[in-house]
Amino acid sequence: MIDISSKDDVYREATAVGRLRLRPETAKMIREGKVEKGDPLSVAEVGAMLAAKNTSQLLPLCHPIPLT
Template sequence: MSGKIGVKMVDITEKPEVYREATASGFIRLKKETVKAILEGKVPKGDVLNVARVAAILAVKKTWEILPLCHPIPITGVEVDFDLTEDGVEATVTVKTTSKTGVEMEALTGVTVALLTVWDMVKSLEKDSRGQYPYTLIKEVRVLEKVKQASKDDKPI
């Protein structure tokens, strides 16, 4: 097999700027005791969900700096929500822009950084006697929905 294999950023010069939105979610499985500590505000590192929310927003804004072929785009809105269940935390991130390219990668980056931040903040509660994490697991990270439309009030394209 021969041929040139290269890397290039997609040229979006001629694309019009339109309203775009993407929502992604993911889940971190935690011990029941850890979820209880989060709910009761008893995690030694502090307020897990507020720190994870700020981390997600920062990650969304910096996605283009850590994913080599993502374009820097104006982020016009970020929503970060958490749903605690008895066995973990679901994070959902919605990102909005008016740009030439979508925000799926920004939403996915926000979700994964939110979940990593949760893990970092609760890791002392999740370790077993050998210092391992046999139960903790990040899973089901995915794009739930993406929207592209001429303006926020129009029907999707």
Template sequence: MDNLTHFNEQNRSKMVDVTNKEITSRSATATGQITMKPETLQRIHEGKIKKGDVLAVAQVAGIMAAKQTSSLIPMCHLINLTGVDIHFEDDDSSTVTANATVKTKSVTGVEIEALLAVQTALLTIYDMCKAIDRGMVISDVHVVEKMGGKSGHFVFNDQEN
């Protein structure tokens, strides 16, 4: 079992000391889905949601969230992000998939930033469409790939996870 690094000698939570870690290029991509009524997705496509362009607003919200990660997640380090990109795909039926890639040159990774970007983008879609569809479901949020740092390259494998 790995040693837990987020505890001090009094067994209390602490932010991990990354002072002596090497600065490297790092990136992480996360994904997640929101499932809705087909009519809701059709209205998103047609631009007929009263609050505005759903995916444009969700994209900006996701980027803003990635930049605020250390303010929301207590043990995350403040990281200078060098890039955040969010893409949406849908199945032309009832599911929108959000994919967020976050990049940095830092001493620690950006997996949480990518996950928060996806979650926030999906929550924004929910918020903008809830007046017509309260039964939407957010699901399957996870890291797809992570590169850089001491732990190296990680690719999500459906069979192992």
């Protein structure tokens, strides 16, 4: 790999898009906050952040770039 430690920091922004297929009853429970084990959307958001922050451990030849 190439040493990129001397490169200047650059602001970058990315937007991810996804699709879920749920039963109508499940979607209604999520919207109304009636899921017994908590908010699944918050769990998904935290999971996505953890995945993004650990990308360099999962993909070969990927530089570890700090995310905020």
